[in-house]
Amino acid sequence: MLSRFLIRDFALVDEVQLELASGLNVLTGETGAGKSILIDALGLVLGRRADPSDVRPGAAAAYIEAVFDLATDSTKTDSILKNYGVEPDESLIVSREVLGEGRSIARVNGRSVPVRALAELGAILVDVHGQSDHQSLFQRPRQLEYLDQFAELLDRRACVARLANELRVVRRQIGSLQRDKNDMTREIERLSFEVEEIDSAQLQAGEGEALRQERSLLGNAERLQSLARTAAARLQADDSSTTEDVFGVVSEIAEEISSMDASVRGFADQASALQELSSDLALALHAYAERVEADADRLQQVDERLHMIGLLMQKYGDTTDDIVAYGEKARSRLLTIRNSDTRLEELQGREDQLAGELARQAEDLSERRRESAQDLATVVLEQLEDLNMPSAEFETRLERKPDPDGVVVDSDSPPVQFDESGVDLGEFLLSVNPGQPMRKLAEVASEGERSRILLGLKVVLADVDDTETLVFDEIDVGVGSRAGDIVGQKLAALAISHQVICITHLAPVAAFADVHFVVEKSESHGESRSRVLRLEGSDVVDEISAMSGASTMAGRRVARDLLSSAQSWKLARRSG
Numbered sequence: 001m002l003s004r005f006l007i008r009d010f011a012l013v014d015e016v017q018l019e020l021a022s023g024l025n026v027l028t029g030e031t032g033a034g035k036s037i038l039i040d041a042l043g044l045v046l047g048r049r050a051d052p053s054d055v056r057p058g059a060a061a062a063y064i065e066a067v068f069d070l071a072t073d074s075t076k077t078d079s080i081l082k083n084y085g086v087e088p089d090e091s092l093i094v095s096r097e098v099l100g101e102g103r104s105i106a107r108v109n110g111r112s113v114p115v116r117a118l119a120e121l122g123a124i125l126v127d128v129h130g131q132s133d134h135q136s137l138f139q140r141p142r143q144l145e146y147l148d149q150f151a152e153l154l155d156r157r158a159c160v161a162r163l164a165n166e167l168r169v170v171r172r173q174i175g176s177l178q179r180d181k182n183d184m185t186r187e188i189e190r191l192s193f194e195v196e197e198i199d200s201a202q203l204q205a206g207e208g209e210a211l212r213q214e215r216s217l218l219g220n221a222e223r224l225q226s227l228a229r230t231a232a233a234r235l236q237a238d239d240s241s242t243t244e245d246v247f248g249v250v251s252e253i254a255e256e257i258s259s260m261d262a263s264v265r266g267f268a269d270q271a272s273a274l275q276e277l278s279s280d281l282a283l284a285l286h287a288y289a290e291r292v293e294a295d296a297d298r299l300q301q302v303d304e305r306l307h308m309i310g311l312l313m314q315k316y317g318d319t320t321d322d323i324v325a326y327g328e329k330a331r332s333r334l335l336t337i338r339n340s341d342t343r344l345e346e347l348q349g350r351e352d353q354l355a356g357e358l359a360r361q362a363e364d365l366s367e368r369r370r371e372s373a374q375d376l377a378t379v380v381l382e383q384l385e386d387l388n389m390p391s392a393e394f395e396t397r398l399e400r401k402p403d404p405d406g407v408v409v410d411s412d413s414p415p416v417q418f419d420e421s422g423v424d425l426g427e428f429l430l431s432v433n434p435g436q437p438m439r440k441l442a443e444v445a446s447e448g449e450r451s452r453i454l455l456g457l458k459v460v461l462a463d464v465d466d467t468e469t470l471v472f473d474e475i476d477v478g479v480g481s482r483a484g485d486i487v488g489q490k491l492a493a494l495a496i497s498h499q500v501i502c503i504t505h506l507a508p509v510a511a512f513a514d515v516h517f518v519v520e521k522s523e524s525h526g527e528s529r530s531r532v533l534r535l536e537g538s539d540v541v542d543e544i545s546a547m548s549g550a551s552t553m554a555g556r557r558v559a560r561d562l563l564s565s566a567q568s569w570k571l572a573r574r575s576g
Contacts, residue, residue, distance in 0.1 A: 001499040002469050003091075006069040007041045009059035010098075012521065015386065017407045019534070024495035027503045027532070028543060029512050029519030034530030035503045038519070039128065039473045042066065045096045046126060047119025050104040057527070061099045068092040068125055071468055076124050084113045092125075094118060102224055127467040129454065129475055137454050138442040144369075144426030147396055149461050151372035156365050161420035163358040167407075170354060174347045177340055184337050191334040194316070198327035201312060207320045211306050244485040359409045362422040366409075369424060371397060376460070383456030387490070388483045389449065393431040395438060398424045451475050452483070459490050470494060472502045476509055484508030485565075492570055507547035511562035512570065516540050 012034050029035050044054060045064040055062045062151045069091055070077060078088040086108050096118065097105045105394040106115045114165035148157050198378070309320060316326040373396040400409075404416035416423050429438040432449065445453060455475055458465075476487050492512040494500050504510055516535045520527055535543055544559035 002066055002501070003069045004065075005038075005042070005238040006063070006065040007038070008063040009056040010041050010044075010054060010062040010064060011037045011056060012528050012529070013037060013041070013056065014529050016530070016532045018517065018532060020499070020501065022495075022499050023499045023514035024492055024512055025499070025517070026510050026513035026514045027501070027519055028505070028547060030521070031505075033519045034083045035519045036473060037530060038532070039471065039503065042471065043128065044098070044127070045094055045118065046122030046128075047106075047115055047117075050096070050098045050115075051100055052098075052100060052102040054098045054102075055100050059100075063095065063097050065093065065095040067182070067467075068094070074556040077121060077499065080117065080120050080124070081108065081429060084111075084117045086111050092121070094121060101440045124467065126469045126471060127465070129458070129473065136561040137450065137457075138440070140425060140427050141421065143428045144421055144424065146428075146457055146461065147369055147373060147376055147426055148421075148520060149464055150376050152464055153365060153368055153372075156361070156368070157421060160358065160361050160365055160422045161362060163354060164418055164420050164422075167351065167354040167358055168420075170347055171405075174344065174351060177344050177347070184340060188334065188337055191330045191337070194330045195327055195334060198312065198316065198323060198330070201308060202325075203309070203312075203320045203324055204323055205324070207309070256564075258432050265464070293448055355407045358418065359407045359423075362407070362418060362424075363409050365422045366398065366424050369426070373398065379460045380453075380456055383459055383490070384452065387452040387486050389404065389432065389452060391432065391434050393438060395429050397429055399427075401425060436573060448483075452487070455487060455490050459494060465498070467498070469499045469501065472500070472504075474503050474505065476504055476506050482537050485562075488512035488530050489569060489573075492566070493573060496574060505547070507544045507559070508542055508562055508566075510547060511559075513540075516543065518543050 001022055002020050005016075005020060007013045007016045009015070016038075027035050027038065036077075040054075041064050044050060044062075046068045070089075074088065077092065081088050081092075091108060093107075093109050095107045096115075097107075099105075104115065106113050106118050106120070108117060148154055210525065215408050309323075312323050313319070316323045376396060377394045380394045381392060384390075384394065400416040400423050402414050404415060406415035406417045407423065408415050409423055417425075428441050430441050430444050430453070432444055436444070441450070441453065455472075457472065472491070477486060485508040487506065488509040488511060491500055491502055491509065495514065502509065502513075510516060517532050518535055518539075519530060519532050521530050523529075533539075541556055541559045544562060545555040548555055548558050548562075
């Protein structure tokens with residue numbers, strides 16, 4: 001449950017800290033005092049989009065923090081926390097800081113997380129109902145979800161959703177293969193040519209560089225022979241100016257130096273080595289000159305091969321290795337395309353399998369929905385009667401929409417549309433007054449009736465709703481004071497199994513509070529500020545008296561009577 005809620009520099013709020021309790025927490029106050037600001041702040045810390053206007057004028061940033069005491073079974077929250085690298089704990093601290101330019105920082109247990117992490121946690125921890133939720137009540141997918149929740153069919157629904165999503169994926173793959181048929185024919189022709197062209201070249205790894213080296217040798221063979229022979233001749237010449245004689249003179253000098261200075265004995269050794277190297281080099285140059293051969297035929301072959309490789313490089317890569325790699329990729333793609341018919345057959349077989357299984361699971365889900373629809377109608381009507389709608393009639397209509405791209409549920413009927421919820425289109429129908437036909441909720445319900453219907457549904461679903469904290473933002477709007485007592489009872493009933501936070505303007509509802517807060521707005525130096533006070537004892541009486549429209553002694557007696565009556569009802573309900 002939500003145990004502590006801190007708001008700092010948000011909208012009109014300087015700083016507010018609420019210590020919330022289990023049971024029914026009620027917030028009251030004058031219109032415009034800032035009650036709904038608290039709901040906005042809660043929405044922000046649970047992942048809604050941040051806006052620069054969230055920051056109180058003159059402040060650098062707004063800060064919202066919510067502390068949750070987790071239920072014993074926290075498997076869902078633990079899973080989300082681990083996905084974002086947050087270590088699970090007995091409590092959960094969720095915070096959001098909004099900077100002046102609208103940028104925000106989200107944290108869970110002190111660790112920075114994406115805002116979507118707050119939204120994922122919020123969907124599990126808190127269920128917020130405001131006036132906008134009355135609109136969602138009229139949406140057919142939401143109505144079907146209410147029925148499934150009541151009938152405890154969410155696991156079966158999840159199975160249907162998995163099959164539906166997988167079937168869509170397979171059908172997209174089939175469609176892609178079928179659409180690409182013509183393109184594939186052209187691609188096969190292109191790839192076949194490329195593979196054949198590269199294969200016919202019979203390229204070897206590194207061949208291009210090796211051929212360029214060979215071409216350089218063959219193209220310069222005569223010059224290489226001449227240079228090698230000239231160098232060898234010079235090394236082996238007999239005249240006194242030859243390098244050999246020079247080495248001999250140097251060697252004699254080095255010997256004489258060494259005889260006089262033993263520390264440079266290495267001079268003589270090095271001079272002797274140079275003489276030997278000179279002789280070896282001359283022999284090597286002679287041998288090289290004999291090996292170098294001018295082969296015009298081979299030179300032409302190399303030139304032709306290099307020209308062919310150059311043309312391939314223009315198409316397929318900068319090196320022979322690149323060309324070979326391109327050929328392998330083309331061969332693999334060609335094999336894939338040529339196997340597309342086989343792949344298409346496999347996918348079509350999988351499609352038939354999935355469609356059949358989806359049809360069976362969806363039909364089973366539909367059958368259970370039809371069985372539960374009447375039970376839902378019975379308990380909803382009981383709640384509506386309690387909420388001063390004794391003549392109401394209620395039912396859930398289930399229908400299917402033909403769709404040639406759907407699934408065949410009944411072999412005697414055409415395919416029907418499907419989605420993650422199955423093949424049913426569910427819709428709540430209501431008649432408020434005797435003799436009126438059953439119509440859609442949006443067509444017959446007033447604002448007050450919508451509030452009561454939503455409240456009635458939440459009471460009906462209380463036992464199967466595992467969201468621990470329920471927030472109602474003026475759900476009693478449009479509800480008269482005579483029905484306020486019943487609304488208070490319903491909220492108090494919900495508060496037995498859930499933490500309920502309720503913003504209300506009705507004194508009979510506020511009387512059922514386990515904890516009562518009042519929101520006040522004040523003016524200071526031309527600026528408005530909102531604050532929240534927890535009421536105790538006589539302050540509660542004064543507030544309920546003011547909500548009743550009287551601060552006289554008579555009004556206080558009315559307030560005490562409301563509080564006494566509410567307390568008696570809660571004791572009787574909780575003891576029973």
